[in-house]
Amino acid sequence: MVFNSLTFAVFFACVLVLHRLPFSWTAKKINLLIASYLFYAAWNPPFVILLWVSTVVDWWAAKALVRAQRPVERRAWMLLSLFANLGMLGFFKYGQFLLDNFSALMSMLGVAYQPAHYSIVLPVGISFYTFATMSYTLDVYLRRAVPARHFLDYALFVTFFPHLVAGPIMRPTELVPQFAEPRSVSKQQLCFGLALMTLGLFQKVVLADGFLAGIAERVYDRDVIPGALDAWAATLAFGGQIFCDFAGYSTTAIGAAMCLGFAMPDNFRFPYAAVGFSDFWRRWHITLSSWLRDYLYIPLGGNRHGEARTYFALLATMLLGGLWHGASWTFVAWGGLHGIYLAAERRLRTHFAGYRPGPAALLGLGLLTYFLIQLTWVFFRAKTFTKAGVVLRGLFGLNAPSAPIVPGIELLLVVAIISGLVGAHWLMRTRTLESVLARAPAALLAGVWAALAFAIIIEQGAGNAFIYFQF
Amino acid sequence: MPSSISSSEITTTRPGFVRLTASDRPGVAQPVPVRDIPAQPWPRILAAALSLVLVAMGAWEWRTRALGLQPGDLDDGPSFWAEQRRRLDRGDVKIAILGDSRILYDTDLDRFESLTGVRPVQLAIAGSNALPFLEDLASAVRFNGLAIVGITDRSYFREGAGLGGPALERYRFESPAVRTSFLLHRGLSRALAFLDDNYRLNRLVRHLDEGWRTGAQFPVPERLWKLGTVMDERQTFIWARLENDPRVRAHQRSTWGRVVPPVSAAKILNTVERTRVAVAKIRARGGEVVFVRPPSALELRVYEEETVPRTRGWDRLLESADVRGVHFADDPAMQGLVLPEYSHLSRACATVFTDAYVRAVAKLTPWLTLSPRAPPLLSPADCTAAGTGLKPPLRHGGS
Numbered sequence: 001m002v003f004n005s006l007t008f009a010v011f012f013a014c015v016l017v018l019h020r021l022p023f024s025w026t027a028k029k030i031n032l033l034i035a036s037y038l039f040y041a042a043w044n045p046p047f048v049i050l051l052w053v054s055t056v057v058d059w060w061a062a063k064a065l066v067r068a069q070r071p072v073e074r075r076a077w078m079l080l081s082l083f084a085n086l087g088m089l090g091f092f093k094y095g096q097f098l099l100d101n102f103s104a105l106m107s108m109l110g111v112a113y114q115p116a117h118y119s120i121v122l123p124v125g126i127s128f129y130t131f132a133t134m135s136y137t138l139d140v141y142l143r144r145a146v147p148a149r150h151f152l153d154y155a156l157f158v159t160f161f162p163h164l165v166a167g168p169i170m171r172p173t174e175l176v177p178q179f180a181e182p183r184s185v186s187k188q189q190l191c192f193g194l195a196l197m198t199l200g201l202f203q204k205v206v207l208a209d210g211f212l213a214g215i216a217e218r219v220y221d222r223d224v225i226p227g228a229l230d231a232w233a234a235t236l237a238f239g240g241q242i243f244c245d246f247a248g249y250s251t252t253a254i255g256a257a258m259c260l261g262f263a264m265p266d267n268f269r270f271p272y273a274a275v276g277f278s279d280f281w282r283r284w285h286i287t288l289s290s291w292l293r294d295y296l297y298i299p300l301g302g303n304r305h306g307e308a309r310t311y312f313a314l315l316a317t318m319l320l321g322g323l324w325h326g327a328s329w330t331f332v333a334w335g336g337l338h339g340i341y342l343a344a345e346r347r348l349r350t351h352f353a354g355y356r357p358g359p360a361a362l363l364g365l366g367l368l369t370y371f372l373i374q375l376t377w378v379f380f381r382a383k384t385f386t387k388a389g390v391v392l393r394g395l396f397g398l399n400a401p402s403a404p405i406v407p408g409i410e411l412l413l414v415v416a417i418i419s420g421l422v423g424a425h426w427l428m429r430t431r432t433l434e435s436v437l438a439r440a441p442a443a444l445l446a447g448v449w450a451a452l453a454f455a456i457i458i459e460q461g462a463g464n465a466f467i468y469f470q471f
Numbered sequence: 472m473p474s475s476i477s478s479s480e481i482t483t484t485r486p487g488f489v490r491l492t493a494s495d496r497p498g499v500a501q502p503v504p505v506r507d508i509p510a511q512p513w514p515r516i517l518a519a520a521l522s523l524v525l526v527a528m529g530a531w532e533w534r535t536r537a538l539g540l541q542p543g544d545l546d547d548g549p550s551f552w553a554e555q556r557r558r559l560d561r562g563d564v565k566i567a568i569l570g571d572s573r574i575l576y577d578t579d580l581d582r583f584e585s586l587t588g589v590r591p592v593q594l595a596i597a598g599s600n601a602l603p604f605l606e607d608l609a610s611a612v613r614f615n616g617l618a619i620v621g622i623t624d625r626s627y628f629r630e631g632a633g634l635g636g637p638a639l640e641r642y643r644f645e646s647p648a649v650r651t652s653f654l655l656h657r658g659l660s661r662a663l664a665f666l667d668d669n670y671r672l673n674r675l676v677r678h679l680d681e682g683w684r685t686g687a688q689f690p691v692p693e694r695l696w697k698l699g700t701v702m703d704e705r706q707t708f709i710w711a712r713l714e715n716d717p718r719v720r721a722h723q724r725s726t727w728g729r730v731v732p733p734v735s736a737a738k739i740l741n742t743v744e745r746t747r748v749a750v751a752k753i754r755a756r757g758g759e760v761v762f763v764r765p766p767s768a769l770e771l772r773v774y775e776e777e778t779v780p781r782t783r784g785w786d787r788l789l790e791s792a793d794v795r796g797v798h799f800a801d802d803p804a805m806q807g808l809v810l811p812e813y814s815h816l817s818r819a820c821a822t823v824f825t826d827a828y829v830r831a832v833a834k835l836t837p838w839l840t841l842s843p844r845a846p847p848l849l850s851p852a853d854c855t856a857a858g859t860g861l862k863p864p865l866r867h868g869g870s
Contacts, residue, residue: 001648006655008648042648144500171493173500191513210673258506265504266492282494290493290501298498408683409676432490438509446516450523457524458531458665459672 001042003197003252004205011039012256016190019260025182029152032160032260039161040124047123050088055158057084058133062140062147074141081137085130092122097327125165127324131291133158136172138295145173153179160262162253166246168267168287178262185261195449196255202452203248207417210459212241215410219391220381222405230405231394233414238381239374240418243272246285272373273425275357275366277341280373292321314346315339325380330388334379341372363426370422532665539712540664540697547597547701548668549641550653555705556642558592562613565589566839569604571633572597573765574621576699576815579825580706586829588842591619593705598692599635600626602745605760607639609752617838618753618760622788622796623767624779628734628742634692669697694726698815708818713811723812727771731778739783747792759838762789762796763828766805768813797831804830807851819854 001007015035019028041048061081068074090098099115106113136154139145148154157175158164219226219234226234250267257264267287274280281289300313315336322335357365375395382388393399406414428436437445493501545551558564568574568591575595584590594604601620608618626633641649660666668674678696682688696719699707712719750760764785767775779785781798789796799805804827808820816824826849833839 001646001652005648005652006659007651010651010655042651043646045647139500171501174503177503187514188508191517192508194517195513206672210671211676214673254506263504263506265501266490269492282492286492286494290497294493294498404684404687406684407677407680407687407689409680411684413676432507434507434509437511438507440511442511442516443519445511446519446523449516449520450527453520453524454527454531455672457528458670460666460668 001039003249003256004201004209007042011035011042012259016259020185026152029156029179033152033156036156036159036161036164040159040164043124043165044121050092050123050126051129051159054085054088054130054133055155057081058137058158059147059151059154061137065137065140066147078137078141081134085134089126089130092126094323094327128167128169129158129164131169131288132163132171135169135291135295139172145171148172148176149180160257162256162260162262163264166249166253167285168250168253168264169291170264170287174265175262183261185259189261190259193255193258193260195445196258197252198255198449198452198456200248200250200252200255201456203244203251205248206452206455206459208241208244208248211413211417212237212244215406215414216241216381218405218410219394220383220387224405225390225399225402226394226405227399227402228394228397229411230402231391231399233406233411235374235377235381235391235395236418237410237414239272239377240414240421242377242380243268243421270425270428272370272422273366273429274369274373275362276369277338277345277372280369281338281342288321288324292317292324296320310346311343314342318342328383330379330382330385333385333388334376337376337379341376366426528665532663535665535667535670538670539710539716540667540670541700542664543661543702544664544667545657545660545701545703546666546668547699547705547707548653549638550645550649551657551701551705552594552596552635552638553642553645554653555592555594556607556638559608559611559614564592564614565616566591566619567608567614567616568593568595568619568621569608570595570601570619570621570763571599571623571626572698573623573767573815574619574763575705575707576709577621577765577821577824579708579822580704582822582825582846583829586826586841586845587833587839588844589839590704593707595621596635596638597699598626599633599638600629600631602627602742602749603632603639604635605749606745607642609749612756614753615756615758617758617836619832620760620762622762622764622785624764624775624781624784625731625734627788628739628779628784630738667697691726691728696722698723698812708821709811709815711818714809714817720811724770727812727814728774730774733777734779734784736783739779739787743788743791746788746794750792750794759836760794761832761836761838762794763832764796764798764800765824765828766799766808766810766816768810771813795835797828797835799824799828802827802831804848804850807855809855817854820851823849823851823854 001011015032018031018035023031037048037051040051058081061077061084065074065077068077103113103115136145136157140147148157153176154172156179157170157172160170160175163170215237216234218224219230220238224230247268254264254266265287267285269283269286271280271283274283297313297317300316301309302313303310316339318335318339319332320335322331322333322338325331325334375392378388378391378395382391390399490505490507496502559567566587566589568578572595575593575597578591578593578595580590580593594608595601596604601622605618605620608614632639656666674693677689677693680689688694697710698713700710701707713723714720753760762785781800785796785798788794805824808824809817810820811817829839830841830848833841
């Protein structure tokens, strides 16, 4: 189920009530585990089996890893876990993509090969929970963590519904210890958790779905050739939409976990105020970028084996990171573009090692970063390279004069929402939300909270899935 | 008073950052996260916010009722349609209505039932092409009754399923979560008037734009204001305010697309052939199909004729697909009905039209018989005189 649905509202109310009843800690954890399976099954019940497979394989692999004496044996168990998880991911997410590309390759070689088209349904959130379970086995293999003592704690780490289908991608060391000891929830935690959920849902329901999604669709989902104004309006709108959608999900998830007494890490830190691309990736989808860094970039050599190897590791990580987002070459291009940005930045930083930008230069570099990031969203949003090319040409005013597409009020909405969003990110650049809220007058907080909740209620929403569910 | 809900403490910081994240700790086990709770009286803030929300909701409910919205007006949508469609899978449905908004808005299910003793399942859907739905019905092995297909030529002879496409997908797969949300929303809609898809915040904001940017218009479905009132079993009538408020009526009239390029001969041929195949499938199971063309005002009809002339569309469809049909222009009992916004009948005239077309269909096929207790025949005067004050300057176009 999605957070922005009436089903979730009822579900979460029931979970909260159950969690506050005077059950034993074990009983509470069992309740949470059952609730999490219900949360997942509410989408498509049979896919719970995949969740179980992923859970059980890594539980036993990690146990066997610890018992194993020889390095080769340890490596074998680690590889078993990787094959099981990546095999599942590969089949469900990339099976058709691989077949189609194989067929295209054969065709280029003059071999007529037409594979059957399989209607493979992508299990929701599979990319997220496979990464979470893999991090468990990998942390044990890398001796960064010890296996969970109780299967219940481990199963709950994999399945805990706030992070299950769209992250933040949790590491075992972040969550398993929280299940090991009884935790109580104070009224402060409960109320502030609800405030965070309201903020997250406002971003998702009102800003992303209500106002911004439709503007991007006008250009990206229709057979139109946009001029510069329309191309920019749609692309900026999508840049805002994907932030509000995903950061909204993460904020709601963090709030939901807090209401139950658990802490989840930040996943976004005002990324549109980033100066440079390495800074951007320390602010955008932090739990994914750090996962890729720890389990892909560093094992590929990181920056420990010379410049050439570093650039290779960087590009490979970003290309695979792009592919993680979807089985399409446009996502690979998106990742590749980010890889090139990061490599170029690394080069420039080496060249201008002593340079420290002043306030104006910082702002200029920040805006340049923002501009270049928006260009990458074109590949992320367009379904084909042809469409991406059309929009890119539009962004640079290279399309022939064409009919206006985006209505006037939507241009105003883009200007208002995106300038508000980017401005807020710059104001919050070196702060946390909590530090600002701590200084605000209580009456103002109540008024803003009520306004956000009221906007959610009258926007109503249609229970649209979060963009990242498909990844 | 910053407090942690975590048992571990992180003391190191990155300059300018209050809280570290995994991005600051490469290649190590990530510790249990720490989340600060701002030192504020959160329970009191929550109570105040809740009070404000309740007051605002009350005011909004009052305002939307003043605008003509009513509790019990259920939003139509894919789940509602899918729910009705599943009734066919039980195998005991005798009559199903397919089509677009015209047959949807212009059919009074109560009148239909009182005339025939059978209550049809309403499967027409606004903004849709009936053909993919007819094909779906043809593949529904448990349906062997009468399908009444409402036709709007422009919709029927176009590509794709139109706005109703998601409904078919929802019928084929509806997750438990979506189904539950639909049921909860329907329950709330019976009590709250403001729960109306047409009065969502973003739609209200977008409706402020009255052509601000020359040449950049919203598509017709987005330009439309609220058009109908939906009740149980998807019984849908035109919204009362369209009959009573000249401003709203004028807006809707101005919204309908006028000039649409003529449909190609190839498209017509393809549509007719697909129809023939679907009808043959239904007949092979013992069922039957009848077409109905509900009225539209002359102001629209002239443009509709330019897109698909009756001789190339309707007439050819009946002939080539070997089906029978009722065209409003051929029946005196369907003349002079009130179409407030040119495309759909007034509430009262929907009953009169239903009365007329049910009687006409009953003459065409033994599948529909009038009940011995059927109420007396209605005439256009029953809705044009007693109805809305809208007299028939809103003419129908004859063929």
